[in-house]
Amino acid sequence: MLVRIYPASLRAAAQQNVERPDCDAGAAKRLYTPTTAEANLEERPVVVGKAAPPAHGKAEGVAAEKQAKNAERVPPQVAAGEIGGIRNLIQQAVGRYRDKDGTIEVDGYKLEKLVGRGGMGVCIGQGE
């Protein structure tokens, strides 16, 4: 299982807010200030899994179906301003939490700090 949470959609969300008078544009701006690293990150395609190879046997067919499902899965993208809350939530629920060199480990799952200032992305994953 791998879920990447990138700040890729945040700029769009912020812009959407600015354009919508009924929303708090200030909050949207506070929510996301892109950094160069984030801008680069946004250019990266967010894909989980790879396209399924042609299947020949039954086992391959099942594996291919699984891979195709993974490839279709769109990872959640959450606001940078919420990353702290998400971390706290994990810490409070699971109770094991380690933060070293920008990588947080929770019981075998890693939360990678992808970007430091302004906005952050995290990666909750196991294996891959």
Place this chain on the structure above:
Amino acid sequence: MYRARRVTDDFPVAVKVMVPKVGASDKSRHRFLKEIDVIRELNHPNITTLIESGVTGKAFYFVFDYCNGGSLADLVFRRGGKLSSKAFYPIMLQCLAGLEHAHQRGFVHRDLKPGNILLHQQGTGWLAKVADFGLAKQFEQAGFSG
């Protein structure tokens, strides 16, 4: 917060009653109600649905869908203070899906905690819903208590 049933169809709901603090200005109340209207637009299976809101006497009330499994905080407590990652991650991933939906619409929760994650028994697993989306800070800013 009350557990209730809708009179017309016996549908189970949760009703939250908020009482304005003394000194809450008309402006802050107006802004608060406007925010409620926007929050009502958040429609996602992993976010508690605001079914209805209104005023009764001096109190505001909010009707949400009822979650029969209590909160994530309750579950953590029942499991002795922590969950295994196997139990927690399906819940977390659902929360992230709900958060993504809201964030794409420009809302941040700002008060994520196990008490604000509600659970509904669904087969052998849990349907997780992020509750009080945006409400906590709005309540505070508008001078409400509940």
